[in-house]
Amino acid sequence: MITEHALLPVISGLEEDFEEAFDQARLIIASMPGFVSLSLSRSIETPSTYLLLVKWDSLEDHTVGFRGSAQYQQWRELLHRFYEPFPNVEHYELVNSDAR
Structure with missing residues (x-):
């Protein structure tokens, strides 16, 4: 399993609209x-910045499956207009974890 990590810099003043659009977009990605x-x-410190963490079975499920799909085009139409600058996306593999 991998974790997609993206800091989403939303244009100031559009946070509420972004959250509403994301509520629709999450249904798209969750179906993949x-x-x-x-x-x-x-x-909390920078209210126009969001942290998106998505867990995928594999890197290819995100980079090939999702990004190469028609559903990704719907995702883009809903969300990409809110970003300035465009987010940097990285992928991580778990090395260690702990929980209470």
Whole structure:
């Protein structure tokens, strides 16, 4: 399993609209093969910045499956207009974890 990590810099003043659009977009990504889970968090210090974490079964489920799909075009139409600058996306493999 891998984790997609993206800091989403939303244009100031459009946060509420972004959150509404994301509520629709999350249904798109959640329907994709290899999707495991996602979380969207809003920065306390910089309220126009969001942290998106998406868990995928494999890197290819995201980079080939999702990004190469027609559903990704719907995702883009809903969300990409909110970003300035465009987010940097990285993928991570779990090395260690702990929980209470």
